Amino acid sequence: MPLLEVIALTADDARAAEDGGADRLEVVADMAADGLTPDPDVVEAVRKATTLPLRVMLRARAGFRTTAFELDRLRRAAAGLADAGADGFVFGFLDSSGHIDTAATGKLAADTAPLPWTFHRAVDHAADPGRAWDAVRDLGGRLDTVLTAGSPRGVDAGVDVLVRRAAGGAGQAGMIMAGGGLRRKHVAVLAAAGVTAFHVGTAVRPDGAWDAPVDPALVREWRALVSAATG
Numbered sequence: 001m002p003l004l005e006v007i008a009l010t011a012d013d014a015r016a017a018e019d020g021g022a023d024r025l026e027v028v029a030d031m032a033a034d035g036l037t038p039d040p041d042v043v044e045a046v047r048k049a050t051t052l053p054l055r056v057m058l059r060a061r062a063g064f065r066t067t068a069f070e071l072d073r074l075r076r077a078a079a080g081l082a083d084a085g086a087d088g089f090v091f092g093f094l095d096s097s098g099h100i101d102t103a104a105t106g107k108l109a110a111d112t113a114p115l116p117w118t119f120h121r122a123v124d125h126a127a128d129p130g131r132a133w134d135a136v137r138d139l140g141g142r143l144d145t146v147l148t149a150g151s152p153r154g155v156d157a158g159v160d161v162l163v164r165r166a167a168g169g170a171g172q173a174g175m176i177m178a179g180g181g182l183r184r185k186h187v188a189v190l191a192a193a194g195v196t197a198f199h200v201g202t203a204v205r206p207d208g209a210w211d212a213p214v215d216p217a218l219v220r221e222w223r224a225l226v227s228a229a230t231g
Contacts, residue, residue: 020219047085
């Protein structure tokens, strides 16, 4: 089944995304830092505004590393966010060498079980992206999607990488959720390679601005595009 995930910062964003036909929301705060953990009150308000599944970001600061102190905070926060309405989470870390921090990520995966989770774009910023992709696929818990652009510079630069990864078989293609500068022209190319999950943020906001609310008409256009490409 195709998946269109929309970033929501507020309850109004959530309502607009659902009105436009989104399948799932990623709930975050502070997109100036590329998405941090939102307040439980925000998640609760979003939960009341929509029936869509909510994946909530677990990330304490910009960048892709975490400290033991930050990780403890995130592990404690996860329970409260689940109580507030999270159906799943988004997280993933690199170590000081730029490789997947399997220890930190694994602890959070264990704490958030049995809820499903997405490994976010840390994989694109790894020292060895190919090795990172293999490491992520071996992580435990209910990991079911990897948010990736194929490149730290976004989907424009990484679309060929995503196509090659998807060619590894239905299992690999099914893990990929393309996002990070995703543009309309990418959807058909990725869908033809077997990718069925797509993630948008500024693309469904007027003028591509984070301070503008989600526009249901733009979500509707993306819904039609994804459905046509994957149908």
